Amino acid sequence: xxxKIKPAxxxxxxxxxxxxxxxxxxxxxxxxxxxxxAIPDGSFTVIVGPNACGKSTLLxxxxxxxxxxxxxxxxxxxxxxxxxxxxxxRKLGLLPQTSLAPDxxxxxDLVARGRYPHQKFLQQWSKDDEAAVIGAMEATKVTDLSGRxxxxxxxxxxxxxxxxMVLAQETPLLLLDEPxxxxxxxxxxxxxxxxxxLNRDEGxxxxxVLHDLNQACRYATHLIAMRExxxxxxxxxxxxxxxxxxxxxxxxxxxxxxxxxxxTPLVVPRGAGEVHAIAEKA
Numbered sequence: 001x002x003x004k005i006k007p008a009x010x011x012x013x014x015x016x017x018x019x020x021x022x023x024x025x026x027x028x029x030x031x032x033x034x035x036x037x038a039i040p041d042g043s044f045t046v047i048v049g050p051n052a053c054g055k056s057t058l059l060x061x062x063x064x065x066x067x068x069x070x071x072x073x074x075x076x077x078x079x080x081x082x083x084x085x086x087x088x089x090r091k092l093g094l095l096p097q098t099s100l101a102p103d104x105x106x107x108x109d110l111v112a113r114g115r116y117p118h119q120k121f122l123q124q125w126s127k128d129d130e131a132a133v134i135g136a137m138e139a140t141k142v143t144d145l146s147g148r149x150x151x152x153x154x155x156x157x158x159x160x161x162x163x164x165m166v167l168a169q170e171t172p173l174l175l176l177d178e179p180x181x182x183x184x185x186x187x188x189x190x191x192x193x194x195x196x197x198l199n200r201d202e203g204x205x206x207x208x209v210l211h212d213l214n215q216a217c218r219y220a221t222h223l224i225a226m227r228e229x230x231x232x233x234x235x236x237x238x239x240x241x242x243x244x245x246x247x248x249x250x251x252x253x254x255x256x257x258x259x260x261x262x263x264t265p266l267v268v269p270r271g272a273g274e275v276h277a278i279a280e281k282a
Contacts (some may be wrong), residue, residue: 015074015203016041016173017062017092023062024054031057032229035069039222044199045207046216049226050250055209056097056177058226062207063094063175064124089117093169093214097177097209101150108146108159114168132171136168139194155182167198174198176208180215188212198239213250217241217265225249229267241265 015038025031032054037118039062060066061073064080073080075091083091091116101110108144111272114136115129137143140160148182164172176195180188196219198204210216216223217237224234227249234238243256246267259266 017073017075017080019058019061019068019073019205020071022061022068022073024057024066024068026057026066026118031227034232035083035229035231036071037062037224037231037234039205039207041205042203043205043222044196044220045205045222045224046220047207047224047226047230048211048213048216054229057229058176059094059175059209060096063092063131064088065094065096072119074076081219085277086117088251091171092173092175093166093171093175094211095162095166095174095179097181099159100156103151106146106152107142107148107150107153107164108133108137110141110150110161111146111164111168114165114170117169121165132168132170136164139167140164141190155186156184159183160187160191171203174207176206178209178211180210180212188215195219213241213246214259214265217267218259218262237265241267 018036018038020036022035023030023033035054035058037058047058049055057066059067064071067081075083075088080088084272094171112129112133115125115132118129119125134143137146140163142157142160142164145157145161146155150161153161159179162181163176166176174195179191179195183191192215194210195206199221221277222234223237223240225232225240225245232249233245241256243254246252246254246256252267253270254271255268256265257268258264
């Protein structure tokens with residue numbers, strides 16, 4: 001167990017977006033009941049948990065794609081349902097788990113679609129739009145793909161293009177469902193470093209669903225661990241991630257040690273052989 005790391009004292013930030021006593025699901029399938037989650041303003045919040053625990057469902061509810069059967073989602077203190085769709089799109093950008101591009105669309109045209117919420121009836125395109133698209137493509141390193149058709153790209157290239165579209169939206173709040181999907185390890189770290197810079201340097205509030213627990217611990221300023229539609233723990237990773245929590249959430253026997261580079265929790269799984277050997281010694 002990791003004993004040396006102590007979380008730095010911090011004052012809790014007010015929530016930019018939150019779910020209050022929300023019951024959410026699909027048709028008659030209940031995913032979460034009476035779920036309350038507050039995303040601290042200015043945080044890099046990462047949601048982790050096993051498959052089908054409600055991570056993506058929560059993100060869909062926070063983005064207004066899924067309306068709670070009861071309870072509510074608040075955005076800047078107001079029910080998110082009370083905003084016109086364009087106003088929501090100016091406040092938050094969403095990268096869903098699966099995205100489909102129109103046939104025959106180029107990378108540049110898809111990224112440019114992120115600017116639609118900012119365009120006015122009498123001014124369809126501006127220098128600000130152009131700068132946002134160029135900046136987003138540069139940040140995600142897809143500029144050299146700008147003239148290519150999206151459906152000709154690899155899975156990893158397409159994922160970076162979708163991220164560029166969300167960045168071009170230039171919203172203060174970003175919701176990203178498994179943004180590292182299809183990316184090789186180098187591009188995963190590159191993207192997470194970009195999100196960290198957006199959070200630290202530009203003050204964007206970021207909410208991401210990640211599967212890699214060690215990446216979550218390294219980059220999150222606020223971690224939410226879920227299981228079966230419930231929040232098992234939340235807070236700074238250094239304050240909540242223990243071997244007991246990992247086993248309770250994921251059913252994974254492990255050790256939690258200090259990452260020698262980032263000084264954040266590092267989860268080291270125990271194989272079945274190691275678990276049996278420890279039990280025998282005990």
